[in-house]
Amino acid sequence: MTAIGLQAEPSFGVAGRKRWAMVVDLRRCIGCMACVAACKAEFDVPLGVWRTTVRVKNTGTYPNTRRNFMPRLCNHCDNPPCVRNCPTAATYKHDEGYVLQRYERCIGCRTCMIACPYNARFMLPQSRSRVGINNVVDKCTFCDHRVSQGLVPACVQTCIGRSRIFGDINDPNSEVARIVGTQDTVTLKPDRGTRPQVYYIRPDRQSFEQATSAPVSAAARRDAEAFYRHNDGSRYFGGLL
């Protein structure tokens, strides 16, 4: 498959090039949100937006119930539609597979947010406490600043259950390459042709399938209610939400 409009050719499976990827083992995630907190601290992510988040879903009926956790972040796709659609190349494809953002170029047209099948992008609010980057689109960077120094992303570093595993998937000796090569992993919405590079080891079908459902668990319901409350009457959608 060819990928058009990228600044760097997709590096997945290309010998001699790095391709950073993440595996999330859903069997190990306990929903402690340490990854979310670490990410927030690393980047001073403002209230109300997240570079990474852990979604919560309850399945089954009493007494056969289960609480499922689903960490979400940018999938750093090998064929990212956000990069193709950005009118200013503010979002671009790095040679090692990251999808990154040039804040000084972003015009805030939100095209990349529209293009992302994973809702992984968000608009930074106008005022922030410590960082002077406002009113532009932001997203997870796979902590490229840490990885370039030989560290792992903040969320991976802090994950107490080792649910998040990070590495160069092109390196056959890396843990991610071994897991993706030998375990039953899945990616999100592979049908969109984005070739996402966040792989999930799923505990069971029911907890993962993309079925339409209203928010059932208390945490999800609170999230949804807060979302509607914050967007109601906003300039978008004329109060529809």
Next chain:
Amino acid sequence: MFEYMPMNIAGWGLEIVIYFFLIGTAAMTFAVAAGPATFGRVADPFRNFEVIGAIAALVLLIIVVPLLIGDLSQPQRFLNPIIYFRWTSPLSWGSVFLPLFGLSILGFLYGRFTGHHGLQRFSAIVGSLLALSMPLYTGLDLMVNQARELWANPTIPVLFVMLSITSGAALVGLLLLVTGKFSAEAARLVRFILAFSLGVTLFLFLGLVQTMVYGSEELQQAWAAINAEFSLQFWWLGLVVGVLIPLALTIGPMVLPRMTFAKSPAMVTLAGVLGAVGAYTLREVIIYAGQLPQLYY
């Protein structure tokens, strides 16, 4: 998936809906005004619309450009899509075509007022092509988003062109009627234009409905959202008021000789205005509803 999806909303809202509607209207109004200079005698009934139409298109352009820039969260960087032009982004193409379209209108008016017919004709032809690109690029802006299944449909740009022809014809009729220059021959041409655009719109509308009803789960979500939240705009204002009634008014005289009243400039204008209502609401529904399923899915 609702519980698993981060709820970030992109929010292409009212500003974008109005922009898409007005830029399409401006574009097709100019195309009609440029008709005599482009096509010669065939478009002669619009000869007295050249100046009015071009000025109306220019005024609309002056309204919509600040609207579009103001919708950006970094409006001071509005030139970046031209400076860092990206050929894979329809928005980049649009940001190049938009000022060129404005220049074409100015060139057309300059040629018209100074008697420089070569410049006027050149501006008319180039401007008409750029006018066509306005609704096309706005439709492509939606179509290229493979993540939004309602939009990722190759008929969307064509639909937007048809909706723009309808709203443009409405403004043409309205301006000619108000200025007392709406001749019977011009009314006949506007009626044919409307019948064509509304007829194609009807088929594209039905195609869109079929796509949703028989589509993937996300498309069925869009279908549910449209029926739950936008049924008034989609079915009543979009289909009945915006397509079926004006289509009956424009096609009626062709098949029913007794419907002579529908040939009058006032009735043609009425059909156009109703069609413009549909052109607005259908765009509104497509833009809004196209963004909703991803919140839930």
